[in-house]
Amino acid sequence: MRSARLINVGFVTGEVLHATYAAVARCMKDDDPPAIVWGQAAEHVSIGQHQSREAELAAELDVPVVRRPLGGGCVWIDPDQYCFAIVVPQARLRGRPAQWGDWALAPALDTYASFGLAVERVEQDLWCRGRKIAGSGSASIGRAAVIGSSFLYRFPAERFGRCVASPSEAFRVWLVEELTEAVSDWAREGEPPPEEALLEAFRSACARRLGWHLKTATLTDEELCARAAALEEVEEPWYTPPRRAVRHGLKLNAARFLIERRAGEEWVRLVIDRKRIARIAASDDEVQSCLEATPGLPVDQGTLQRALAALSADRSARWSRFIVEAAAGVP
Numbered sequence: 001m002r003s004a005r006l007i008n009v010g011f012v013t014g015e016v017l018h019a020t021y022a023a024v025a026r027c028m029k030d031d032d033p034p035a036i037v038w039g040q041a042a043e044h045v046s047i048g049q050h051q052s053r054e055a056e057l058a059a060e061l062d063v064p065v066v067r068r069p070l071g072g073g074c075v076w077i078d079p080d081q082y083c084f085a086i087v088v089p090q091a092r093l094r095g096r097p098a099q100w101g102d103w104a105l106a107p108a109l110d111t112y113a114s115f116g117l118a119v120e121r122v123e124q125d126l127w128c129r130g131r132k133i134a135g136s137g138s139a140s141i142g143r144a145a146v147i148g149s150s151f152l153y154r155f156p157a158e159r160f161g162r163c164v165a166s167p168s169e170a171f172r173v174w175l176v177e178e179l180t181e182a183v184s185d186w187a188r189e190g191e192p193p194p195e196e197a198l199l200e201a202f203r204s205a206c207a208r209r210l211g212w213h214l215k216t217a218t219l220t221d222e223e224l225c226a227r228a229a230a231l232e233e234v235e236e237p238w239y240t241p242p243r244r245a246v247r248h249g250l251k252l253n254a255a256r257f258l259i260e261r262r263a264g265e266e267w268v269r270l271v272i273d274r275k276r277i278a279r280i281a282a283s284d285d286e287v288q289s290c291l292e293a294t295p296g297l298p299v300d301q302g303t304l305q306r307a308l309a310a311l312s313a314d315r316s317a318r319w320s321r322f323i324v325e326a327a328a329g330v331p
Contacts (some may be wrong), residue, residue, distance in 0.1 A: 014044035021085035025141035072137030247329025261326035
């Protein structure tokens with residue numbers, strides 16, 4: 001059994017939460033023990049390190065926005081979740097960063113299972129009964145690998161939906177509906193445990209799955225200085241190109257995306273699930289009538305032109321192309 005540090009920061013601001021694991025990573029050396037930063041944070045919207053605040057979020061917000069030094073999309077963080085960041089010297093790891101979740105999320109899966117929740121990994125998400133119950137983000141910081149996630153007790157879909165940049169009010173309505181359908185939380189699946197029980201289960205899971213004995217620790221003087229420096233970086237404005245990570249929309253979970261494309265008075269809004277249309281609406285009533293039969297179909301021009309066959313050839317080609325181009329940013 002290898003010793004690892006458990007640094008419980010308690011309840012802190014979003015800036016302090018993200019700066020803490022960044023500091024631990026920057027100070028970590030190749031022969032240092034792994035560390036886990038654990039805690040709760042005041043409500044804030046956290047955007048990924050390469051995201052544009054201007055493109056992804058509404059212009060006016062009543063909560064802070066904090067850019068975290070990890071990948072992933074914009075997420076809501078508040079005291080109704082317990083966040084953790086696993087920090088490990090990269091010298092001890094094999095495989096690409098995309099594979100880090102294979103081991104880093106295993107303790108979380110075991111923790112859910114110990115409370116009777118059947119949770120599985122879907123790409124970088126954790127899902128329960130077909131819905132995302134947790135996401136994750138990772139990055140290399142200094143000589144360390146960092147993988148962050150959380151145990152989400154309650155998810156305020158409507159509150160988060162108001163924070164996201166929306167090209168129309170109808171898009172925002174769909175967004176809240178889709179978030180409610182695509183994202184779950186612990187309270188929806190069962191009774192969330194007290195923090196003490198959750199943390200004890202997580203400790204046990206780390207021992208089983210990672211072979212780590214977690215020892216309670218505090219930040220070293222070096223890490224405290226590094227956190228002060230990291231806080232300055234977190235608070236500095238970052239310039240990122242003003243474009244969304246997902247063109248014309250956003251990712252709801254690992255499989256589902258909400259898109260709205262506009263060109264003058266014309267628009268199309270659609271939900272894509274596993275590269276197939278799950279929901280669609282258009283500004284043109286005749287086009288909308290034709291599209292009612294498309295849910296479940298793939299987003300390709302030939303399929304859409306056949307669905308729009310009641311239109312003239314020119315309109316069918318133009319609208320099918322418009323829809324395909326709207327969905328072009330979905331991976």
